[in-house]
Amino acid sequence: MADGGLTVLDGSRLSAVDPCLPETDEPFTGTQVLEIAESQIASSLFGLSLPENLKLDALKRINVDIESFLDTKLDREQASSKLKDYVIAIASELKDDPLVVAILDGSPLKLFLEDEDDFAMLAENLFTDLDTQDTGKIRANQIRNALVRMGVEMGVPSFSVFPRLEDILKEYKAEGEESLGQAQFAQLLQNVLQGLVDALAEKHVVVIQNIKVINGSKLKKLMADEKKLDDEIGKIFQDQCASGEGRASTEIIRSYLEKNGPNLGLPPSEANEAVSLLYDQVFADVGGKNIKKLDKDEFGGIVKDILEKFAEQLEANPVFHDLDG
Structure with missing residues (x-):
């Protein structure tokens, strides 16, 4: 995916990668498997060397302890399985937290x-x-x-x-x-x-830009985790209980999300004008917005509705947040 002269690496390019091992009768070490995977990944990502933190997160995703894995001897079947798992994990990491790169070709x-x-x-x-x-x-x-x-x-x-x-x-x-x-x-x-x-x-030359892409992926993970979602709703509900009679429930929810949104997978409210418009758009079509007090179930339903709207909007139109700005 490209945007304004920049390219977004969101893992989609890796869907066409068919990881394969070189022909040999010798066993593979974990180090060799990772090197083979990263070479094949780079060929699909304009030659980019992936950041170390991204690679470590991908290994955690497939429950690999990097220190013990590097010297581990793997037969061909084991190595092939780890190779494919690692490429899929890298693609998943990029889907959740895409990289924005500039491809300098003259x-x-x-x-x-x-x-x-x-x-x-x-x-x-x-x-x-x-x-x-x-x-x-x-x-x-x-x-x-x-x-x-x-x-x-x-x-x-x-x-x-x-x-x-x-x-x-x-x-x-x-x-x-x-x-x-x-x-x-x-x-x-x-x-x-x-x-x-x-x-x-x-x-x-491929240069990673200090730009965060918020595409709703992190927010969807929160919404899929009932316990974490209920805990978050509880925190917002406490704000309603502590507020005076003059504030509508949706006003309290918006205030909480603007303050804590980045931890939930929302873009910082002060990032740019597009984020302000996003908040306005989501909250313009929320039911019960003029109700001053709601019970917890009704309140939770509105919060979920709001988060679902954010997730839909961010998936359709990701927000680019320049971290240097």
Whole structure:
């Protein structure tokens, strides 16, 4: 699934993966099984190396103790079973908590380079930002800072995730102390970016974004767990009992969810305007919204109805919460 230039990895791509072991008569170790699985998973996820916490959560999901499993000897049948279980567990983890990634393939940079006006404006803005002394000159090695300023948002990977950038700077002599005017800087930047476009076309870079996707999956888990759901309803009901006579039950429920929603699988109420609209939409169509006091069963029914509406809306239209914002 893609959204606004970003790609959401929600496990659906792994449904086509048919995990298989290499042909051998030798037993497999747990380490080998995980390496085989992660290689096959990566090939379906644009070459992405999954975060360690996600992999550990997937292993917990299939009741694997990582420390003892790594050196465990497995026959082919056992290894094949664990391999498939692990891939399914990774897919389930991604379904519950999707990753948002930027796939850097050089396309945005190519568009800049093909549009003379856009590129000229970009080069001018970067030069102005880097010419902090307002001398009309900057050093050639400031190209590095220009690339950092452009960043993933403009299709430039960091040096740490794409070391080949260092080679590109060397190739175009963008590491020295030579002073450059704006026109010279623009020409050097153009050469470096073209080299980067060519390099990214050969080998894409996948960068995980610090964006949380709330798609109703966590909320559905809560609703499927009767004890946890009843406990949560009890907490909200206590708020009603403690409130004065002037507040409607739905007002109390909304206040509680806005405060505690992220723990239940709802997006933070202050995340963005879309979340405010989501709350308004859900609560606009709730029965009994003007009733001041309800008994616990009636109150619980309204809470469940509200949570079901949230789950439906989030499944249909997931909320993207920028954790850096």
